[in-house]
Amino acid sequence: MVQPSIRLLLLCVLIALVALGTYSNARWLAAEAYLRFAEQRGESPETRTIARQAAGIALRLQPFSARALQSQASSDLFLGETELALNEYESALMLAPADAYLWRDNALALIYAGIFDQRVEQSVNQAQTWARKSKQIHLSLAVAGLRVYKQSSPALRAMWMNSIQFAYWYKPDAILWTAYSADEELLLCDGRVILKPESNVWCAAARWRHG
Numbered sequence: 302m303v304q305p306s307i308r309l310l311l312l313c314v315l316i317a318l319v320a321l322g323t324y325s326n327a328r329w330l331a332a333e334a335y336l337r338f339a340e341q342r343g344e345s346p347e348t349r350t351i352a353r354q355a356a357g358i359a360l361r362l363q364p365f366s367a368r369a370l371q372s373q374a375s376s377d378l379f380l381g382e383t384e385l386a387l388n389e390y391e392s393a394l395m396l397a398p399a400d401a402y403l404w405r406d407n408a409l410a411l412i413y414a415g416i417f418d419q420r421v422e423q424s425v426n427q428a429q430t431w432a433r434k435s436k437q438i439h440l441s442l443a444v445a446g447l448r449v450y451k452q453s454s455p456a457l458r459a460m461w462m463n464s465i466q467f468a469y470w471y472k473p474d475a476i477l478w479t480a481y482s483a484d485e486e487l488l489l490c491d492g493r494v495i496l497k498p499e500s501n502v503w504c505a506a507a508r509w510r511h512g
Contacts, residue, residue, distance in 0.1 A: 352376045367397035371406060383414045401432035409445055417452050425460045436471055443468035443476060447483045462493060469494050477503060487511055 353376035360369040374389035390407040397403055408424035411417075425442060432438045446453070446461025453461060469476045469489070476494075480486050486507030490498035498504040 349376050349379055353380060365396055367393040367400060367403060370396065371403055374410070375406070378410050378413060386410060387414065399431055401428045401430075401435060401438055404428040404431065405438050405441060409441070412445060412449055417449070417454065417457070422454065422457050422460065425457065429460065429463060436468070439464040439467040440472055440475065444479045447476070447479045447485050447488070450483070450485055450488060465489075466494055481507075 353373060356369055356372035356376055360366060360373055363369055370389050370393035374386045374393065377383075377389060378386035387407075387410060390403070390410055393403055394400075394407060404424045404427040408421050408428060411421045411424065428438055428442065442461065442464035446458075446465060450458060450461060465476060465488075476489070477486075480489050486504075489495050490501065490504035490507055492498055495501050495504055
């Protein structure tokens with residue numbers, strides 16, 4: 302038979318585990334609430350400072366949360382704390398190296414900071430690798446790629462083109478408009494994106510516009 306002292310010890314351990322689980326769950330729920338609040342406030346320039354504070358609270362509640370670090374980095378980036386934001390993105394990637402959206406955001410943050418080194422190539426490659434069929438990721442990379450195509454290396458241009466081709470087949474209007482506003486219409490008319498560009502009306506207008 303189990304001695305009373307041992308039963309009491311087991312009961313105390315069980316109670317402690319339940320209490321610890323309840324406490325951890327409460328911290329997680331609170332962190333999620335602050336993150337949702339941060340994401341909502343981060344959409345407006347006037348409330349990004351508040352968003353940053355909320356993300357910081359979420360990070361204190363969940364110190365190993367890549368999402369909390371990502372939210373804080375996003376706010377810091379738009380608040381002008383570029384170096385801090387990029388460091389936070391790097392830390393978040395160490396916690397979630399298979400997060401395609403985080404790699405995508407890191408690439409966009411680097412571009413926003415005017416950086417076009419190997420880190421951008423790695424981030425775009427990882428985002429495309431971990432989310433080969435993600436329409437949302439390919440669309441955002443395609444739009445970014447069209448806007449910075451001229452500043453990009455040959456290797457990065459090839460990656461941009463992968464997303465541009467993918468995104469064109471389900472969001473052609475968005476790609477056409479972005480190419481037009483970025484003055485990159487002819488990039489779509491070399492046979493890789495728009496099929497039969499020689500007989501395409503949009504490409505004909507693009508060729509006329511560019512002489």
